């Protein structure tokens with residue numbers, strides 16, 4: 409069980425990260441799937457960040473040097489998109505800019521799995537997936553696929569996440585009922601969020617974008633920044649659900665709640681524990 413003091417200790421950091429994102433408005437380049445572009449951009453805007461969905465390979469040399477963080481999501485990957493993703497990731501890593509890889513639906517095909525493994529070689533700061541995605545990527549084998557949805561609990565993926573963090577050098581974040589964040593040694597559980605968030609497509613993609621924004625303002629503590637982003641997004645979901653009739657209105661209220669979060673709401677709802 410979570411101890412009150414444990415969450416309180418995390419709470420001030422979560423609020424500080426959100427406040428800094430609002431103050432600095434980091435520019436986040438997103439090369440993301442067609443399904444998610446709208447929600448990812450609106451999530452970033454309501455958190456105070458500045459999204460840019462710039463994905464053409466010809467624009468990357470001009471644009472990527474100006475960004476504060478990058479998010480790459482392979483959810484609707486085709487062979488002609490991969491060079492853009494690799495080029496932006498490579499440049500971000502070279503310039504010391506944090507970047508997030510979301511291996512969305514990695515088990516769909518051998519092509520997608522191979523592409524994600526190649527992207528991992530380009531040193532993402534954070535890899536964020538659902539339980540099934542992290543298990544598949546960690547073992548480099550597709551297993552059974554349910555497309556973009558997970559057939560595992562996030563907690564089933566703890567060992568896979570630790571192993572992937574260890575082999576890649578990335579922080580690994582697993583979304584689900586409990587969001588898991590690990591650097592291969594420490595394992596943190598974020599218990600915020602609501603089940604209905606699974607019924608809105610691209611909430612996981614939006615979370616990956618939000619993590620990129622939080623990394624941009626705390627490059628030296630990527631694990632802590634990731635935990636904060638996950639908690640903030642979950643809290644916005646909890647507050648949003650109280651005003652919603654179902655997934656469509658939750659989508660709207662989630663964005664409004666993220667925009668309106670204040671210190672009291674954050675500090676009273678942060679629910680973060682150390683799991684290992």
Ligand SMILES: Nc1ncnc2c1ncn2[C@@H]1O[C@H](COP(=O)(O)OP(=O)(O)OP(=O)(O)O)[C@@H](O)[C@H]1O
Pocket residue numbers: 512537538539556557558583584585586587600601602603604605606608609610611612613614615641642
């Ligand atoms: N059972 C649950 N209880 C609480 N929060 C949840 C639950 N399931 C998912 N969430 C939250 O929903 C958000 C999206 O997580 P999810 O694991 O569904 O992403 P995903 O599978 O990558 O989604 P997508 O691919 O559609 O973007 C996260 O903020 C997560 O914490």
Ligand SMILES: Cc1ncsc1CCO
Pocket residue numbers: 441443444483484512513555556609610612613
């Ligand atoms: C539904 C769907 N299919 C490919 S990507 C995506 C959005 C959630 O990842």
Ligand SMILES: [Mg+2]
Pocket residue numbers: 510512513537538556612613
């Ligand atoms: Mg996903």
